Amino acid sequence: MTTEIHKVAVCGAGGTMGAGIALVAARAGFQTVCFDTSAEGLARSREQAEKFFGKSVERGKMSAEDRDAALARMADTTSLDDLADCDLVIEAVFENLEVKQKLFADLNGICADKTIFASNTSTLSITEIASGCGREDKVVGMHFCLPAQLMKLIEMSRGINTSDDIFQAAWAWTQAAGQLPVETQDKPGFILNALLVPYNNDAIRAIEAGLASPEDIDLAIRSGLGYKMGPCTLLDLVGYDTQVRLCEAFYPVTLDVRASAPPLLRRMVAAGHLGNKSGKGLLAGRSVDTEKAGEAPAYQLVRSGESRSFPEGDPFLNSGANSADVVIYLGGGYQPDPSKTALLIELDTECLGVHTGEKEGNEGSNAVGFARYRNGNDAPSNLIEIVRQPNTSADAVAAAKALFEVAGFDVAVCADQPGRIVDRLVRPKYNAALRFLDEGLATAEAMDMTCRLGLGYADGPIERVARGDLARHYDVSMAIYEMTGLAAYSPARRAVVAKARQGS
Numbered sequence: 318m319t320t321e322i323h324k325v326a327v328c329g330a331g332g333t334m335g336a337g338i339a340l341v342a343a344r345a346g347f348q349t350v351c352f353d354t355s356a357e358g359l360a361r362s363r364e365q366a367e368k369f370f371g372k373s374v375e376r377g378k379m380s381a382e383d384r385d386a387a388l389a390r391m392a393d394t395t396s397l398d399d400l401a402d403c404d405l406v407i408e409a410v411f412e413n414l415e416v417k418q419k420l421f422a423d424l425n426g427i428c429a430d431k432t433i434f435a436s437n438t439s440t441l442s443i444t445e446i447a448s449g450c451g452r453e454d455k456v457v458g459m460h461f462c463l464p465a466q467l468m469k470l471i472e473m474s475r476g477i478n479t480s481d482d483i484f485q486a487a488w489a490w491t492q493a494a495g496q497l498p499v500e501t502q503d504k505p506g507f508i509l510n511a512l513l514v515p516y517n518n519d520a521i522r523a524i525e526a527g528l529a530s531p532e533d534i535d536l537a538i539r540s541g542l543g544y545k546m547g548p549c550t551l552l553d554l555v556g557y558d559t560q561v562r563l564c565e566a567f568y569p570v571t572l573d574v575r576a577s578a579p580p581l582l583r584r585m586v587a588a589g590h591l592g593n594k595s596g597k598g599l600l601a602g603r604s605v606d607t608e609k610a611g612e613a614p615a616y617q618l619v620r621s622g623e624s625r626s627f628p629e630g631d632p633f634l635n636s637g638a639n640s641a642d643v644v645i646y647l648g649g650g651y652q653p654d655p656s657k658t659a660l661l662i663e664l665d666t667e668c669l670g671v672h673t674g675e676k677e678g679n680e681g682s683n684a685v686g687f688a689r690y691r692n693g694n695d696a697p698s699n700l701i702e703i704v705r706q707p708n709t710s711a712d713a714v715a716a717a718k719a720l721f722e723v724a725g726f727d728v729a730v731c732a733d734q735p736g737r738i739v740d741r742l743v744r745p746k747y748n749a750a751l752r753f754l755d756e757g758l759a760t761a762e763a764m765d766m767t768c769r770l771g772l773g774y775a776d777g778p779i780e781r782v783a784r785g786d787l788a789r790h791y792d793v794s795m796a797i798y799e800m801t802g803l804a805a806y807s808p809a810r811r812a813v814v815a816k817a818r819q820g821s
């Protein structure tokens with residue numbers, strides 16, 4: 318990929334993101350001016366650069382000569398005047414609108430007319446950052462992921478006044494630098510954070526609502542959806558103080574209640590539970606019992622209809638006994654029987670209470686709900702969600718857990734709440750992604766690629782929900798919407814269309 322850009326400056330190169338962005342530019346062969354107001358920060362970044370390129374040599378990814386050349390291309394400065402002859406300036410300074418606006422206005426008087434200004438902001442508007450700087454047509458959004466030197470994805474956006482030529486030139490530079498750009502509109506959180514921040518809040522709200530433990534939530538998301546990391550582990554990594562700052566940036570602009578800081582999040586920050594950095598978080602600092610059951614009780618299968626958990630031919634269907642203390646009802650039907658240890662009722666989108674009835678404040682019996690997670694018509698995952706009511710017998714839950722664990726499934730236990738764990742957390746994300754598509758935030762390909770490259774998901778939300786069947790997404794999302802009344806579950810337009818066309 319060719320580019321007219323030869324010399325690049327990184328502002329805030331003494332910080333976390335700036336240090337990584339400078340590595341990307343220098344590694345790709347560009348003269349790189351590393352600017353920061355903090356000389357100590359620059360010295361730290363220089364040390365990191367030596368270590369990073371040193372490791373690349375050790376791993377055979379770079380020759381010793383290339384390492385020396387890359388390091389020689391990086392020049393440190395605390396004087397803005399040294400940026401005068403740069404073709405591209407990428408700012409990664411503090412996330413503060415006034416600081417960024419002043420930097421670009423100052424640079425406007427120093428740099429040549431043709432110099433492009435790029436902002437790595439995560440939460441601010443590119444149009445607002447550019448406003449008043451004197452070259453509003455030459456400012457673009459260039460959002461790298463952390464750590465920039467290892468992550469290929471860049472979310473590129475234009476301000477209202479950005480010229481097309483400038484956007485194309487900046488785009489071409491990211492490709493020349495070996496990165497993978499996706500285009501998104503100048504909207505809060507672009508694609509990645511717009512999907513991630515509310516989803517992480519949803520996980521905190523689910524814990525606050527007593528749905529399940531952080532361990533079970535993470536297990537369910539990893540096993541059910543194939544994500545590398547569950548939301549609680551991710552939040553420990555991101556930091557709860559950072560999550561509050563993200564909420565405070567997005568909520569006032571979007572008024573999306575999912576983006577508002579959940580009360581538990583604020584309490585955690587007040588208590589100093591900031592995640593890995595303070596050693597305390599939803600999972601950080603907690604010892605987790607991961608021991609699985611060794612022995613399974615025998616079980617009897619009662620099949621009244623088609624099972625979504627265990628379709629015809631599933632090996633699990635071969636191993637039932639004629640009569641046992643645990644009875645599994647597949648595809649509907651259930652007979653109360655207090656003499657049994659556990660009665661397992663396969664659930665679809667309904668809650669367990671529909672089958673067992675409710676004794677107010679005292680619900681529970683030996684009946685346990687369960688469902689094997691499945692993305693629409695995709696093959697079932699390895700996750701079994703077990704549903705208990707407040708007073709469900711502990712022996713019944715233990716028996717259900719043991720028999721599925723010994724059969725090789727991942728088992729997560731949750732309360733009898735709409736959507737269980739996975740659908741409760743993932744359906745709002747699918748609806749948001751589908752609505753973003755309607756609103757032209759980005760193409761389906763850009764959104765899916767952002768999730769794959771930026772978040773390490775096996776697939777993106779649009780391709781996943783389309784593959785599983787949009788009409789099935791409608792059914793699941795609508796069922797939760799009817800139970801909760803929460804707008805996030807109101808099925809997105811494309812799912813409504815798919816449902817309406819089904820069978821027509």
Ligand SMILES: NC(=O)c1ccc[n+]([C@@H]2O[C@H](COP(=O)([O-])OP(=O)(O)OC[C@H]3O[C@@H](n4cnc5c(N)ncnc54)[C@H](O)[C@@H]3O)[C@@H](O)[C@H]2O)c1
Pocket residue numbers: 328329330331332333334335352353354355358408409410411412413416420437438439440460461462463
């Ligand atoms: N940390 C992330 O995960 C992440 C990811 C993507 C984007 N971002 C964005 O990158 C930017 C930087 O974030 P960070 O986490 O690297 O912050 P950081 O605090 O680690 O680094 C900021 C650096 O900017 C320097 N600085 C501040 N004002 C300056 C100025 N006027 N001129 C020159 N240098 C100045 C500071 O000395 C510091 O070294 C923010 O806009 C943030 O939203 C952060």
